[in-house]
Amino acid sequence: MRHTISALVENKFGVLARVAGMFSGRGFNIDTLNVGPTHDPKYSRITITLRAQEHALDMAIKQLDRLINVIDITHFGQRNAFVARELVMLKVSASGDTRSKVIEVCDIFRAKVIDVTPVAIIIECTGNENKIRAFLELITPFGILELARTGNVALLRGAPAETEED
Amino acid sequence: MKTESVVNFPPQDEKGPAMKGADILVACLEREGVDVVFAYPGGASMELHQALTRSSKIRTILPRHEQGGGFMAHGFARATGKAGVCMATSGPGATNLVTCIADAYMDSIPLVAITGQVYQEFIGKSAFQETDFFGMTLPIVKHSFLVLTAEELPVIVKKAFEIATTGRPGPVVIDIPKDVQQKIWEPIFPSKVEIPGMREMPQASDAELIEVLQKLEKSKQPALYTGGGIISAEATPELREFAELTGVPVASTLMGLGAFPADHHQSLYWFGMHGTVAGNWAVCDSDLLITLGARFDDRITGTVSKFAPDAHIVHFDIDQSEFNKNKFAHQTVFTDVKYALTRMIQLIKAGHFKKPDLSAWFKTIDTWKQEHPYPFHYKESKYILPQQAIETLFEVTKGDAIISTGVGQHQMWAPQYYRFGEPRRFISSLGLGTMGFGYPAALGAQVAFPDKLVVDIDGDGSFLMNVQEMATAKIEKINAKILLLNNQHLGMVVQWEDRFYDGCRGHTILGDPTNIGGPDNLEAIYPDYVTVAKGFGIQAKRVHRKEDLRAAIEEMVNSDGPYLLDVIVPYTEHVLPFIPQKMSAKEILTD
Numbered sequence: 001m002r003h004t005i006s007a008l009v010e011n012k013f014g015v016l017a018r019v020a021g022m023f024s025g026r027g028f029n030i031d032t033l034n035v036g037p038t039h040d041p042k043y044s045r046i047t048i049t050l051r052a053q054e055h056a057l058d059m060a061i062k063q064l065d066r067l068i069n070v071i072d073i074t075h076f077g078q079r080n081a082f083v084a085r086e087l088v089m090l091k092v093s094a095s096g097d098t099r100s101k102v103i104e105v106c107d108i109f110r111a112k113v114i115d116v117t118p119v120a121i122i123i124e125c126t127g128n129e130n131k132i133r134a135f136l137e138l139i140t141p142f143g144i145l146e147l148a149r150t151g152n153v154a155l156l157r158g159a160p161a162e163t164e165e166d
Numbered sequence: 167m168k169t170e171s172v173v174n175f176p177p178q179d180e181k182g183p184a185m186k187g188a189d190i191l192v193a194c195l196e197r198e199g200v201d202v203v204f205a206y207p208g209g210a211s212m213e214l215h216q217a218l219t220r221s222s223k224i225r226t227i228l229p230r231h232e233q234g235g236g237f238m239a240h241g242f243a244r245a246t247g248k249a250g251v252c253m254a255t256s257g258p259g260a261t262n263l264v265t266c267i268a269d270a271y272m273d274s275i276p277l278v279a280i281t282g283q284v285y286q287e288f289i290g291k292s293a294f295q296e297t298d299f300f301g302m303t304l305p306i307v308k309h310s311f312l313v314l315t316a317e318e319l320p321v322i323v324k325k326a327f328e329i330a331t332t333g334r335p336g337p338v339v340i341d342i343p344k345d346v347q348q349k350i351w352e353p354i355f356p357s358k359v360e361i362p363g364m365r366e367m368p369q370a371s372d373a374e375l376i377e378v379l380q381k382l383e384k385s386k387q388p389a390l391y392t393g394g395g396i397i398s399a400e401a402t403p404e405l406r407e408f409a410e411l412t413g414v415p416v417a418s419t420l421m422g423l424g425a426f427p428a429d430h431h432q433s434l435y436w437f438g439m440h441g442t443v444a445g446n447w448a449v450c451d452s453d454l455l456i457t458l459g460a461r462f463d464d465r466i467t468g469t470v471s472k473f474a475p476d477a478h479i480v481h482f483d484i485d486q487s488e489f490n491k492n493k494f495a496h497q498t499v500f501t502d503v504k505y506a507l508t509r510m511i512q513l514i515k516a517g518h519f520k521k522p523d524l525s526a527w528f529k530t531i532d533t534w535k536q537e538h539p540y541p542f543h544y545k546e547s548k549y550i551l552p553q554q555a556i557e558t559l560f561e562v563t564k565g566d567a568i569i570s571t572g573v574g575q576h577q578m579w580a581p582q583y584y585r586f587g588e589p590r591r592f593i594s595s596l597g598l599g600t601m602g603f604g605y606p607a608a609l610g611a612q613v614a615f616p617d618k619l620v621v622d623i624d625g626d627g628s629f630l631m632n633v634q635e636m637a638t639a640k641i642e643k644i645n646a647k648i649l650l651l652n653n654q655h656l657g658m659v660v661q662w663e664d665r666f667y668d669g670c671r672g673h674t675i676l677g678d679p680t681n682i683g684g685p686d687n688l689e690a691i692y693p694d695y696v697t698v699a700k701g702f703g704i705q706a707k708r709v710h711r712k713e714d715l716r717a718a719i720e721e722m723v724n725s726d727g728p729y730l731l732d733v734i735v736p737y738t739e740h741v742l743p744f745i746p747q748k749m750s751a752k753e754i755l756t757d
Contacts, residue, residue, distance in 0.1 A: 009363075010362065010363065013312075013314075014300060014301075014304070014310075014312070017301065017304055018304055021304050021305055025305050055490075058490075059487065059490075059491055062486050062487035062489070063487045065486070065487070066485065066487055067309075067363065068308070068309040068329055068361060068363045068364060069309075069363050070363050071362050071363055
């Protein structure tokens with residue numbers, strides 16, 4: 001099963017290596033990983049999505065929690081309401097005749113064209129996992145030349161997150 | 167260039183005069199109460215050594231290999247409960263500490279490993295003796311620091327000691343580039359540090375503890391399973407009182423040895439692969455297993471599904487990540503175990519507990535103890551047997567010595583035949599199982615307790631791995647003894663070869679395989695440890711006749727310097743009892 005985990009960590013060098021190592025050392029393959037400082041520059045938030053067995057992942061999360069640089073961990077799941085988004089940037093082959101068709105698809109998904117050249121355009125699309133998947137399905141036939149994605153970022157809904165046990 | 171520590175109340179940060187980073191480090195160590203460091207110098211750490219020569223409070227002991235220094239610091243920490251400090255230069259000096267750090271991590275020992283690093287301008291450039299030690303040690307440290315901003319050094323050192331010794335202890339690395347060691351500034355020594363990721367010491371709620379006591383009241387065959395957490399938490403008196411108030415039998419891990427007296431009626435001593443029959447069977451048949459500061463290691467559980475299969479398991483631990491890791495626990499109690507025991511004792515005394523009638527349970531246990539007595543019976547031989555040598559050492563020293571071991575058969579025989587009644591007396595590499603651990607660990611313990619008898623019970627394979635530390639013992643006048651059980655083989659692997667591989671020797675003979683030494687072929691014994699020891703200037707004697715054993719051990723114990731007693735024993739003995747892997751406690755082998 002696919003899981004989304006977020007760790008609030010101290011914004012220091014080596015912290016990402018510790019967190020990533022906690023997963024790699026236990027044989028997990030990380031699907032997506034996003035890191036950035038929070039509104040308080042002392043802290044960063046690391047968001048990870050991966051596929052794992054529930055029990056093995058629970059163990060890894062508890063061991064993650066032992067790391068001195070890790071302040072708090074949230075395992076987004078069915079017990080807590082959360083919103084998750086991902087940003088994808090893709091360069092699509094689009095010359096004169098296909099360009100308008102590509103833009104049509106973009107409009108439907110509220111994706112933005114952020115760069116245009118005679119042979120290709122760069123599109124920015126934000127959304128949850130399902131939307132991104134559907135968008136990519138429709139765009140693929142036009143010819144994706146390059147793609148970069150942020151991986152999921154996620155937050156709990158409502159009042160500021162308290163420590164989640166699960 | 168040292169500062170006098172200023173006593174302020176309430177504590178305030180203290181500003182020191184301008185000095186080199188290396189001197190600031192030493193001043194920080196002094197403020198942490200460090201009185202000995204085990205340190206091997208090199209290009210990237212010689213500044214630190216120069217500063218150490220200026221300290222009147224810190225004794226610097228030069229090991230003859232960084233790994234020896236790391237294990238000395240480990241032995242020091244095990245014997246005292248304080249953080250042990252070892253130091254090495256960059257690159258190979260640091261990599262030689264890796265095994266020590268991994269060992270301390272596995273056994274949850276407070277070890278502070280300080281390493282020199284190349285100048286910051288050379289980091290990442292494959293400079294001479296450069297290794298990314300911070301990166302290399304990430305999976306085996308409780309925490310680590312690479313000091314990139316010199317001014318942060320005092321805060322980092324204070325954090326390192328706090329992290330190493332608080333909660334579940336563990337190793338902390340401080341990697342210090344040479345430019346930080348050489349920079350001159352006016353340090354600020356913090357009175358306290360904030361570590362946002364460190365949790366408060368957890369304390370069980372009364373409701374949780376009362377629930378445990380109620381289960382205990384109703385149980386018919388309960389057992390306590392006690393681990394190294396009792397020792398780390400200094401909860402020995404509380405464990406003893408709790409056990410006596412409840413009347414529950416106590417089975418320990420090797421890490422927890424000594425927390426409960428071996429000869430107490432409720433004692434099952436230690437259990438696991440080579441533990442007592444009664445201990446293993448009592449845990450296996452228990453209906454309530456109360457686990458205190460232990461981690462269900464595979465050498466304890468064997469096949470997990472067959473481990474205490476009918477027991478309701480309650481697991482007390484200070485580390486939540488141990489819960490349900492190896493074995494499912496029906497109730498988990500996230501707590502400082504010393505607090506939990508103290509509070510349960512109060513609750514019992516306040517009348518919240520009715521002692522269960524365990525007479526039928528003890529009748530069964532006592533029958534097991536009679537049928538399979540402890541210490542385990544071994545068949546006499548015309549030669550000195552390793553078991554007998556340890557038993558004699560126990561008798562001669564009246565059980566009042568600190569014992570360290572290497573890894574292998576002797577490591578199991580030592581706690582079988584040397585019965586520990588006090589904590590911090592059995593010092594052994596139990597999680598990582600590092601050969602060569604015993605002798606340097608004994609030296610570290612001896613440095614901590616110069617007036618106490620410290621004996622490394624070692625095998626010839628293990629001892630040879632850090633044999634160079636005899637030089638440290640001689641020069642530093644560290645009097646720890648070596649009881650060398652010399653069987654010319656890697657005995658534990660030989661035992662497994664005998665049992666599971668038709669006795670095929672896969673490189674387990676330590677001497678000449680065409681002329682194997684032993685009690686019946688003394689000429690062929692290799693190497694000659696007595697000569698080796700004498701080369702180091704250490705008193706040594708060989709003993710191979712049974713009738714000479716006791717006098718030889720007495721001479722060793724009563725000698726006033728370091729001493730090696732080379733005891734020639736046959737390699738044919740097997741450690742028993744023995745629960746082979748994948749078997750249950752009930753399938754324990756006793757012959």
